[in-house]
Amino acid sequence: xxxxxxxxxxxxxxxxxxxxxxxxxxxxxxxxxxxxxxxxxxxxxxxxxxxxxxxxxxxxxxxxxxxxxxxxxxxxxxxxxxxxxxxxxxxxxxxx
Numbered sequence: 001x002x003x004x005x006x007x008x009x010x011x012x013x014x015x016x017x018x019x020x021x022x023x024x025x026x027x028x029x030x031x032x033x034x035x036x037x038x039x040x041x042x043x044x045x046x047x048x049x050x051x052x053x054x055x056x057x058x059x060x061x062x063x064x065x066x067x068x069x070x071x072x073x074x075x076x077x078x079x080x081x082x083x084x085x086x087x088x089x090x091x092x093x094x095x096x
Contacts, residue, residue: 024025040075049093051076 040051047062051073058072068077074096082088 039095040070040073040077042091047079049091051075 001072006053038048038052039056040067042049049060049062049070051060051070053073056072058070060068060070062076062077063070066079070077076094076096077091078094079089079091082090
């Protein structure tokens, strides 16, 4: 590589770094408010979902690769396979 290409690459790197710092990217997330309920959670490798809502705990059993409404917890659960050999599955919990 010639010196002009190396200098141009270094200049672009320096400029992009300084722009990110000038924009105030500190890598911190600031949360204002409070968590009022724990929500829903599951143990990896199981189809059991536990939810907390209105100071009560509800337990649900789900089928693999399915959709389920959790009315007591005001949530919906969708599970789906991420690959063809069904070795990796995603469980998504959405709150209404």
